[in-house]
Amino acid sequence: MSVVSKYVSLKNYIPIGLPKETDFEIKSKEISINDEKNILVSNSWISVDPYMRARMTERKNYKPPFKIGEEMEGYAIGKVELSNDKDFSVGDLVFSSLGMRDKFICSSDELKKLKPIDMPIQSYLGPLGMTGHTAYIGLFKHGELKSGQTILVSSAGGSVGSTVCQIAKNLGCKVIASTGSDEKVDWLKNELKVDHAFNYKKVKNLILHFKEICPDGFDLYFDNVGGDFLESAIFQMKTYGRIVICGRISQMNATNPGSGLKNMAYVLVKRLTIKGFLIFDHDNEREPFETEMSKWLADGKIKFKETIYEGIENAPKSFIDLLNGKNIGKMLVKI
Secondary structure (H helix, E strand, O other): OOOOEEEHHHOOOOOOOOOOHHHHEEEEEOOOOOOOOOOOEEEEEEEEHHHHHHHHHHOOOOOOOOOOEEEOOEEEEEEEEEEEOOOOOOOOOEEEOOOOOOOOEHHHHHHOOOOOOOOOOHHOOOOOOHHHHHHHHHHHHHOOOOOOOOEEOOOOOOOHHHHHHHHHHHHEEEHHHEEEOOOHHHHHHHOOOOOOOEEEHHHHHHHHHHHHOOOEEEEEEEEOOOHHHHHHHHHEEEEEEEEEOOHHHHOOOOOOOHHHHHHHHHHHHHHOOEEOOOHHHOOOOOOHHHHHHHHHHHOOOOOOOEEEEHHHHHHHHHHHHHHHOOOOEEEEOOO
């Protein structure tokens, strides 16, 4: 039996600038299970993440580029529709990296079976998935966050940033959150209870603003944007402070490379540690993240918000809107 799979493909590489909807195409093809790919899955939820932008160029990166005209990829949660594999049954909920399509065929080693949970199943793409894991690994393994410290978080209204803020608050830290809209500021202050949130688009001078709101400086900066924001944060870091580089959203779509950091002398004088990390290097480090995150969720100590687009045909728009900061919390596509 064959079925039709509808999927998103990239029409051309985008070396600079913001992608446009015309850079993508919705295509269809017939698929059917066979001896090698003996499981048919229908996706229910697709994760939309900033790292996907790096795969839209031909440049060598930490993940290979998407293949022009073929199915794009992304994390997804689906349900097994047909199976000739002893380890998977019809109806099983599964996690895969075969998103950006409504149906697919695969072998068992491309799937992870999910346990039913007492919360929305798409949590496995949010706080219980790469989002939460990124926040946790970045804060504890690389940021060495300790109770009572002061942390600055950029892009704090997004999925990773908002999770970082809440984990830090759970440790009794002082959290300074930057975001790009007044609506996100209200959410961060009134629901997530950060100590201070601001709309960076309304700040004329970030360096002076940091001195005003946090005169004692930051122990840790969780950087999701890079660029001028990173440079400004360096000025207000404490001696022996730590900067964790998680993303560089401000530079991903830039039309020129910029001038680079001009205040590296402060890195030396303050003896700062600046460390980048990729969550893909930590796939085998799920404990104690899963245990602690499950408990925080059960106790109501981690809240998550979702921005949801419906239908695979709206996946390109969801990605472009993510890059433009139009999401609050996790960006998802519901199939």
